[in-house]
Amino acid sequence: AQTVTQSQPEMSVQEAETVTLSCTYDTSESDYYLFWYKQPPSRQMILVIRQEAYKQQNATENRFSVNFQKAAKSFSLKISDSQLGDAAMYFCAYRSELLGSQGNLIFGKGTKLSVKP
Amino acid sequence: DSGVTQTPKHLITATGQRVTLRCSPRSGDLSVYWYQQSLDQGLQFLIQYYNGEERAKGNILERFSAQQFPDLHSELNLSSLELGDSALYFCASSRGVNYGYTFGSGTRLTVV
Numbered sequence: 001a002q003t004v005t006q007s008q009p010e011m012s013v014q015e016a017e018t019v020t021l022s023c024t025y026d027t028s029e030s031d032y033y034l035f036w037y038k039q040p041p042s043r044q045m046i047l048v049i050r051q052e053a054y055k056q057q058n059a060t061e062n063r064f065s066v067n068f069q070k071a072a073k074s075f076s077l078k079i080s081d082s083q084l085g086d087a088a089m090y091f092c093a094y095r096s097e098l099l100g101s102q103g104n105l106i107f108g109k110g111t112k113l114s115v116k117p
Numbered sequence: 118d119s120g121v122t123q124t125p126k127h128l129i130t131a132t133g134q135r136v137t138l139r140c141s142p143r144s145g146d147l148s149v150y151w152y153q154q155s156l157d158q159g160l161q162f163l164i165q166y167y168n169g170e171e172r173a174k175g176n177i178l179e180r181f182s183a184q185q186f187p188d189l190h191s192e193l194n195l196s197s198l199e200l201g202d203s204a205l206y207f208c209a210s211s212r213g214v215n216y217g218y219t220f221g222s223g224t225r226l227t228v229v
Contacts, residue, residue, distance in 0.1 A: 035217045042222075043225075044220065044223075045218075045223075047219070103148070103173065103211075105150075108159075109159045110159065
């Protein structure tokens with residue numbers, strides 16, 4: 001079974017600085033998707049960025065980018081120019097692309113990010 | 118507004134009771150997923166429906182059941198509630214395997 005591990009329960013960053021959140025996963029599959037979700041205090045789950053495993057190019061969405069290392073099964077999220085509104089819980093998630101798979105997301109335990117003014 | 122609507126937002130009930138949580142997926146999405154988020158367990162997949170049919174089951178208790186109706190809205194039924202069932206219950210919908218989910222705002226269930 002696939003697992004997702006976020007080894008940093010909490011992180012802190014100064015406003016305008018850059019922070020990287022770590023995520024590793026375990027799978028025997030070659031085709032899958034990886035996601036980062038943000039959960040602010042409102043508890044709403046917001047998709048931040050997604051990465052297809054077959055793509056070598058790292059995904060980027062404005063100030064958010066990933067470092068996808070398929071061989072190492074690593075999927076870190078970099079937040080540049082951190083803003084107060086980035087303070088939230090961040091979840092890494094895995095989704096199989098295998099035909100017949102359940103298609104559900106498997107989440108890590110999350111990393112709580114604080115942004116200091 | 119994500120397009121996925123969950124009602125009610127908050128629910129307080131007593132142990133042993135039964136409740137129904139409702140979810141309307143985003144327009145055009147055929148898949149509905151239910152997740153439970155508790156403090157110590159993180160986000161746990163419960164069950165998936167696709168166009169009215171059960172597609173996958175996760176860690177869903179026998180006291181819990183769900184269904185998806187012809188108009189694609191879904192209901193999660195929780196019965197014989199226990200204190201440990203207190204959690205945030207999310208519904209999400211998806212357009213396909215290569216998309217992430219769109220989550221609703223969740224239902225906060227408190228069992229007292």
